[in-house]
Amino acid sequence: MSCFNPYRDHNHQHCIKDALNEARLLCRSRNIRLTPLRERVLELVWQSHCPVGAYEILAELTQGESKPAQPPTVYRALDFLREQGLVHRLSSINAYIGCSHPSTPHNSCFLICTQCRTTIEIEHPAIEHSLEDCASEHGFIIADASIELAGLCTNCKTN
Amino acid sequence: MSCFNPYRDHNHQHCIKDALNEARLLCRSRNIRLTPLRERVLELVWQSHCPVGAYEILAELTQGESKPAQPPTVYRALDFLREQGLVHRLSSINAYIGCSHPSTPHNSCFLICTQCRTTIEIEHPAIEHSLEDCASEHGFIIADASIELAGLCTNCKTN
């Protein structure tokens, strides 16, 4: 999944297609409903490797419709997708991004470029390890980790 | 600073006093102004080891005043305190907490108890290390890290 390194030139249509396919399989296997609306929102989230805001999604949903969609429409779809691990919320920027490996649970680390906004999701054992160590040293049980690194991606730092 | 482990019984007045003292020294040494308002906001942030929302601070600021304070008053003070490293923003819960070691720059990790809300700030070399490794593997330059772990603290997990 997440066919290519998003920093490199790639056919993003593949990413979208793969993400949607995996989502369909996953929901089918879990016996839950990936409705057209939810699928559409997931597709919009996957339009790029940049995080999108809920209201951006809302605007795109509304495109060409007679009646504008309302916030709960988007937030409910996002809630569903997040519960299923198909989408992550980046709390440091109030935005959402498609999960690049939704079938396995994980505490990912996000590298968010402040210039081009491209964001990659990384599972790095050493990070998970050090976080676990840190928590257990303090008798703390991690339920949910938010690890977001803002900075310059490899392309932007040289340009 | 941060006199005691906040999980343990402690005289929190010491924490507040120490935090304010260190802030005064630090601002004096940097030749910047810790005005009464800013100091008051810092004091309110330090009322406990739990993060506080901007509007909670606003409400407390307003206590006993004839005219209520307005949001920019609080946000400006918080912006100042954050720039000086005296306060951190926890983006996962939209709240603010006093920094427990403001004189050295750092990428801290926060352990946020979802039950009692007690939050501790940790500098853990292994975490910083693993994050740096992860970033450099991807040619990424970290400018700002947000590492927030939600879960159960050592007291709450047994109660």
Added chain:
DNA sequence: GGAAAAGCGTTATATTATAACATTCAACAG
């Protein structure tokens, strides 16, 4: 003492998110 900058007050508004209730749709039992 006076100019410039920093700090703060004030009003208005932007942005993000949720509550609550009505309606429609899908699943499934009988």
Added chain:
DNA sequence: CTGTTGAATGTTATAATATAACGCTTTTCC
């Protein structure tokens, strides 16, 4: 195949968080 039930969505309103913009006051510093 139909009635019932719960899930999904539509709709209206509002909550919660944060910032823009402008003007007055205070501090700094020449």
